[in-house]
Every structure is written in structure tokens, then in C-alpha cells.
Amino acid sequence: MSDLSTAVMARRRDPASALDLYPTPPWATRALVEEVLVPEGLVSGGHAGTSSAYDPCCGQGHMAIPLAEYFASVRASDVHDWGYGERRDLDFTMASAEVIGRPDWVIANPPFALADRFVDRALTIARDGVSMLLRLQWLEGGERYQTIFSGTRKPALVCPFAERVPMIEGCWDPEASSATAYAWFVWDCRASAPARSSILHIRPGMAQLYHRPQDEALAVRGEARRRAAARKAA
DSSP, X not given: OOHHHHHHHXXXXXXXXXXXXXXXXHHHHHHHIIIIITTTTSSOOSTTOSOEEEXXXXXXXXXXXXXXXTSSEEEEBOSSOSSOSSBSSOOTTTSOHHHHOOOSEEEXXXXXXXXXXXXXXXXXXXXXXXXXXXXXXXGOOHHHIIIIITSTTOXXXXXXXXXXXXXXXXXXOTTOOOOOOEEEEEEETTSOOOSSOEEOOXXXXXXXXXXXXXXXXXXXXXXXXXXXXXXXXX
């Protein structure tokens, strides 16, 4: 194993505070399916669909649970035990193809520092497509331009949210706010690489439209406010 691989594995197996857990608001996953994948003909509409999906950094299930509303089967794993997933000790970027399998879709909110590795791995196993929720900042960078955006691995769609997708470390608080812009990056593995990536904006109002009462079981309301008060007091 290379020194780089050893360092990456060590960082990913550090204590929970080092693992970059920022749970995805469930509504943001539903927006991906309802506003992008179904209208663009990438997956079939209707409850529980016919395709399989795999979330390889499932955290506490905030993405995998709403995915199960749209896909016939959903696998979920993570490198750390956050209390959810069929495997809680699996490093997706290094696991063998036999362990990972061949899902139709890989859909994830990966650690930003390891996003390139997650995309690379996902593109080798997904039958139909890959969707990654990433900061819009991921569009930047000379090296990424060479390895992703100027060659045969460019995404078919870059789908920025017109509204913010607030995320905080360790839990999901629907009352949180954010200055960070996020987008879904979507690859169609069934087609040849497009000449250029297309921009498809995800319209405002998604948080209200796609929030469901059952999502409250995944929420820790008021946590962002409590942390802000603690920082101010300190």
C-alpha cells in the first residue's frame, strides 16, 4: 500500500470528529430524484422504482432512508459506525469490487477531501449512474480540471441548489443556516461522456416541498443554535 493510501486510511479511521460527518437534509436527496433524475429520464418515477442504489458513506441514514422511497433496493455502508448501515467498517475507496458489488446507482455525500476518490471508485462500479452532493467549490482546481472536467469523466449534469442546503457537523438540524453553496454532480454511466457538462438549477423551495413528517426522527432541532451560543459564551 502506498504512503498516500496509508495516510488516507488512517485519517478515515480516526475518531469520529475527524471523519467529516455532515448529514444531508433528507429533502435534498428527494430533490435530486424528483427534480433531476426522474425528469431527465435517468431513473423511473414512482414509489420504490426498479433500480438499486448504494450510499457508501451513509452516516446516520439521512440519505439512504429517503433513497429507499425511490429505489427497489438500497445498500448503505460507512467506514465508521454511526448507528446505520449494513457495513460500518467499510472503506469504499479501498474495498474490493467483490465486496462492493455492482449497484445501478451510487449516490452519496462524500467527505470533501476524499470526493475525487469516491467519484473515481463509484464510476468503476455503477451500472447506470453516479450522483455526488458536493460543494460548488468542487468545480475549481487545475488538477480536477485535468482529471474530471476536461476528459471522458466529466459529469453529465451539475445541479446547483438555488437555495442553501444547511449542514452542520455530526447531526442534521433543520433550523441551521449556511453560507456554503452545494450542487449535485451527476454522471450518466450508460452514455458516452458529454462534450460539456450541462447546468440544471434546482429551483427554490425544495426544503419546504420535500420535507416529510417522518424526517423529524432524524433531526436534532436547535443544535446549531446551541453551538452558536456555546461559541459566544466561550
